[in-house]
Amino acid sequence: MERDLFKSRVRLRHLDCFVTVAQTRNLGRAAARLSLSQPAVTKILNELEALLGTTLIERNRQGAKLTRDGETFLAHAITVLDALHTAGAAVGPQRERQHEAVRLGALPTVAPDLLPGALRRFRRDHAEAQVSVQTATNVALLGMLKGGEIDVAVARMAEPELLVGVSFELLYVEPLVATVRPQHPLAGVKGPVLQDLLAYPVMVASQGTIPRHNTESYFAGHGLKLPANYTETLSISLARQLTRTTDTVWFAQLGAVRTELEDGALIALTIPTAGAEEPVGLARRSDASLGEAALALIAALREEAVLRRG
Incomplete structure (x- = not known):
């Protein structure tokens, strides 16, 4: 009744x-x-x-x-x-002109690293599909996903209460790296210790994000705290530019700096960061029925993620 x-x-x-x-x-x-x-x-x-x-x-x-x-x-x-x-959308005079749209969310630290290759793969067979990409923090992405604003998110694992109604598929894990410009005083030092890095300005992710929590946990594991004069930001472009032009030490996940490391614009200091890895995966609503284009984009993301493993 x-x-x-x-x-x-x-x-x-x-x-x-x-x-x-x-x-x-x-x-x-x-x-x-x-x-x-x-x-x-x-x-x-x-x-x-x-x-x-x-x-x-x-x-x-x-x-x-x-x-x-x-x-x-x-x-x-x-x-x-x-x-x-x-x-x-399936009926009426507009149906012939409809192209399937995919709404993708991604972390700002992951998007520049993973998405270009995945989108190139996707476009080979889906040239007409519409793709909308939004970047946001992990909490915001999960909220957008559950709210129906995006179809799939490239995100990180979160607390169980944030994953209600969400399925998470692990793609790969990203190590934490400390990067500097090639002209940095520590660039030629073999085996610097974490304490040595604190003599220079430090750049970290913003408060409340998983990368920030991970970096603080890493410091705590070595009996240290972030220096009082750190700079925090969610802007990858700002962090890159500041690190390339000053003696800032940028603590970031590998995906955020992979291109700069490969090009030689930045270098990774040889400090041990084992145990500071972060999982990157695909999040989607558990009960969502995705279209062909969305499933194809997910497949492309999986293929691109294979290159990040190990």
Whole structure:
């Protein structure tokens, strides 16, 4: 009886509103995207939660956070909306001009290293497909994935609560490297120790990211802390330029600096970093049904990842 009541009373606006709030994590931003007032968004959410008999979203001054039931319901809501979108695109006068689109998310440290080769492979057989690439932190990528904003993400392993409704496939592991310009005073030093590096400016990933946590854990494992005068950034281009033009020591995952190391623009210092590797993998919604182009891009990413192993 309760199932029949829910099916008869739930409306598309309930699902659309809920998914938009889940994607934006903010009632105000969701209201703006939906062209509704914030009280109207709250009313629609309350109706949906009443129909389900559970709380889907916790609201506070910091924004809107999905509950565990909310995470579970989001996966099903996205599936319904995706199915409606696919059905609408499959019929009518526009169907002949439709090209399959793939929405890919990637970490900024991984995208420049893995995606160019994978996209070249993909384009050999899918020249007409549309590909949209967004870069973001790991937490943001997983949120976008669960919110239906992207189809697949090149991401890192995360805490179990962040992987609800998400499947993760390991591609390879990336070591941590300390890089400097060839003219750096430490460039010609054989076997420098970690303490030696701290005499120079240090560049690390921004607070709250997995690479940053990994770097701090690496330092802690050697009984050290990051120096107080470090520079943090998510901008790979900024980090590269600063390291190439100053005596900065940049701690980064190998993929972020692979091209510069191969070209000789930067060199890796010979300090031991065993145990500081990070997994890189493919994340996708567990219940998502992907199209031919998306599956082909995933296959291309797997093939390119083989070159990164070992």
